[in-house]
Amino acid sequence: MIRSLRIRLMIGAAILAVLFMSALLPALQRAFGIALENAIQQRLAADVATLISAARIEGDRLSMPEHLPIEDYNLPESKLLGYIYDQNGTLVWRSTSTTDESIHYLPRYEGLVDEFTRVRDESGREFFVYDVEIDLLGGKQAAYSIVTMQPVSEYGGLLNYFREQLYIWLGGALLVLLGLLWLVLGWGLRSLRGLRNELDQIEIGERERLSEEHPEEMRRLTDSLNRLLDSERAQRERYRHSLGDLAHSLKTPLAVLQGVAENLADQPRNREQVQVLRSQIERMSQQIGYQLQRASLRKSGLVRHREALAPLLDTLGAALDKVYRDKQVRLERDFPAGTELPLEHGASLEMLGNLLENAYRLCLGQVRVTARRMDGRLELRVEDDGPGVPADQRERILRRGERLDTQHPGQGIGTAVVMDIIDSYGGELEVEDSPLGGACFRILLPS
Structure with missing residues (x-):
């Protein structure tokens, strides 16, 4: 059983802190994941806007420049992919960065304007997809789906890195919090330590009462202890005075009896009775002494003597x-x-x-x-x-x-x-x- 109040409170606070951190961790991960997905969606939307601004309608056909303003579309090894589909779902253009990719994506063209989703390629890799449906292109009627894609793996890497950093920082924050809690509990329980020190001083006789320098919440306790100390001290004094009075009041009758026994001893015929009388007087004296010692030498209530x-x-x-x-x-x-x-x-x-x-x-x-x-x-x-x-x-x-x-x-x-x-x-x-x-x-x- 843990007897230290400070350790008990610290264990309880530590358990609550760990539970709070455990609940906070998935919430923070979820919030970061949502924020990261929103950032990716906004980036892909900006990339789609670049494709739309670069597209032209020549006759009834879509025309795209050989080099796009965003260089990632022009590099074969780039992770940023661009596609354009007509309203029938036929692929009419793809960026240079999609040369080695085999992603089968079929836009629905349902008039949703834009859509953010995920798809997988033939090897199982997952991609973020941002699909924008347009009806006008370059001021002419044109029904196309402008699509940009980005691998989810980069998102997963960022999420894993964030999770590792979150573990490190939350763990450090938990240690700092526990240290601060230990200091705060020590400061909060300082009054109890002060009360304990004063009680120790009372037990060894260095002080007679508890001081008034204690928090309001402890005033009832300290006042009660002071009343108990005063009452015990007064009772002990009354007890000692009563015992002294009793001893003094019995001393004179015993002395008188002893004197009578001495007078009777002068007569030979009274020697046997005198012997009995002296024996009983001595026995009474010893019994009185014993009872006085027994009453006066018992342990006091709060004071501890050495x-x-x-x-x-x-x-x-x-x-x-x-x-x-x-x-x-x-x-x-x-x-x-x-x-x-x-x-x-x-x-x-x-x-x-x-x-x-x-x-x-x-x-x-x-x-x-x-x-x-x-x-x-x-x-x-x-x-x-x-x-x-x-x-x-x-x-x-x-x-x-x-x-x-x-x-x-x-x-x-x-x-x-x-x-x-x-x-x-x-x-x-x-x-x-x-x-x-x-x-x-x-x-x-x-x-």
């Missing part, structure tokens, strides 16, 4: 190296310089942070991050040399609250946050075995 991968790894690696300094983890990087994640900054930090934290926590000493472009998508791999994930447990750990590692605190929501982020950006997450010996989290993101 986040450089290397600086993110620098930041996260430095933090995790401090947390797990006893392990001396070696973080390997395998991706081209300038590689970017098609995610917002916060979503990138949260996704990579959770995956790297799991890898640091479970590895023996080696973690590797790999990124590659493939089929219009970005493939990101986070691998470690730890114990790995059994094949029958891989789907379970991607569900919220599911954890295989029960020796470390946590509610098992980190991977679920990663899944939510990836899903919101139309990506995929798979768990595989790593060549390092541990687990490999393979992420595919549309780029």
Whole structure:
């Protein structure tokens, strides 16, 4: 399927141009043929007039001079032939140019004054014939048919030459027309390219709204997109403020509950209840954090963000190296310089942070991050040399609250946050075995 509007329009215009030229070609050939026949008829009529002016009536007989004013009649090899017939159809005179010709033409003498037609000789050659019937010659009564002939082959040669030239010129005109159409379509679609460039700038955050410098036909579209952008921006701000207010409003009650638990812990008989209370408070805090992250890290509608991968790894690696300094983890990087994640900054930090934290926590000493472009998508791999994930447990750990590692605190929501982020950006997450010996989290993101 052709996705380019310019190419689609160009193909349609080219088809119409070819059809038009195909219809025009026979019409032009026909018009030229008619014009050429008219020119031949006029020439033969002029030649007949020369014969009439040269003819004389002496007594009751026709007399013609030995040399005619038109030299073609006097040359044996000439293609211009002249004949004179009486009213009974008997040939009474023929020009010198007809010496080697054997054309059997019988004039009808029906009072038509003149007639333009075609005849063939014994060998099948075709001739144009112009026949003029006269009743007066030199002021005397005389009934004759004055006939001039010319081979059709010359006409055919001219027609073929014209046809060849027509093909060449029409073909050249078609190419020029297609070139002009391509330029005109490019000029006409320039506004669409401008709109596309502005949308690209909006996606990467270089501008916030579409400009007003667009054709009137596109004003409805640009106005609607601007309203959508403004609405999305305002809604996102309201969403963030609401989430901030919610987090702040829950922070104080949780702190109060934590203080009550500390007071109750001073009494030995309350230790078991305090342990349950602390566990539930921690669970509530983590669940609230998870829901806030899940709501705030989803992909925005029209804006396409890019986040450089290397600086993110620098930041996260430095933090995790401090947390797990006893392990001396070696973080390997395998991706081209300038590689970017098609995610917002916060979503990138949260996704990579959770995956790297799991890898640091479970590895023996080696973690590797790999990124590659493939089929219009970005493939990101986070691998470690730890114990790995059994094949029958891989789907379970991607569900919220599911954890295989029960020796470390946590509610098992980190991977679920990663899944939510990836899903919101139309990506995929798979768990595989790593060549390092541990687990490999393979992420595919549309780029």
